[in-house]
Amino acid sequence: MSTLKEPGTGKPAGKPAKAGKKRKYTLAIVVMAAVVLFGGGFLTANLTADPTASDEYIEMDALASKASGERDSIDAQRLRLEETLAEQQAAMTERENAVVVQEAAVKTKEEESAKTIAEREDAVKKREDAVVGAEQKQAANTIADGTWVVGVDIEPGVYRTKSDVGSSCYWAILASGTNGDDIIANDIPGGGFPTVTLAAGQDFKSSRCGAWVKQ
Missing domain, CATH: 2.60.120 (Jelly Rolls)
Known part of the structure; x- marks a missing residue:
């Protein structure tokens, strides 16, 4: 049985042409399905992957932890320095107050000593004046x-x-x-x-x- 051909094309006419188109369409569908499946799987894998497990995240987290630790260390050092400064200031104030008290005590003692000396000198002068007066009186009456x-x-x-x-x-x-x-x-x-x-x-x-x- 001979196969009929389309005039001017040399291709088989009728059903054989439709069968070729069907095969191409099926192949395209298969390719698209594969692309969809591959892309969906890639997307699903990316969406379901834990970002904290990546090397970049781990490195950034380590840097952040180090920076936080350094900041805490600096804060602790600053606090210790402030406490030390406050203690030194308190000690200095205490020493200054002690010096003021000591100076006041010395001044009071000096004033008391000066007063005592003045009183003694005055008493001595009075006795001397009395003796001189008595001597002068005695001389005048002798x-x-x-x-x-x-x-x-x-x-x-x-x-x-x-x-x-x-x-x-x-x-x-x-x-x-x-x-x-x-x-x-x-x-x-x-x-x-x-x-x-x-x-x-x-x-x-x-x-x-x-x-x-x-x-």
Whole structure:
């Protein structure tokens, strides 16, 4: 049986041509299905893969952990430095306060010492002044050997020898202005502590009797 051909093409006519198209269509479907299956599998594999298991993620996570650790270390160091600084500041403040207290104590002691010294010096001066005053008063109220005008050279009053007189002691109370011619009283006691009473308008003469002190 002979096969018919299409005029001018040399190809079989009728059903044989349709069979070729069907095979091409089927092949295209198979290829597309394979592409879809392969692509879907690749996509599914990418979607279902754990991103934290990748080398890049692990490396980045390690760097982040290292940076966090370094930051924590720096924070801890800063905190220790701040605590140390605060302790040093507190110690310095305590030392400064101690110095202030010590200086105040020293100042108080110096003031007290100065006050004590001033009081002692004042007391010594008072005693010295008292002694000087007593000596001056005693000197003013003491009569030595010589002739003295009562009321001018010596004060009126009662006088007594300071020491025991000897046998050569002589004293005389004279009327003033008589050049010793008017003797009111005189004596050669010969010993002991003779006493005389002198008044204004009189002269007093003492010879070898020592000092006479006003009583």
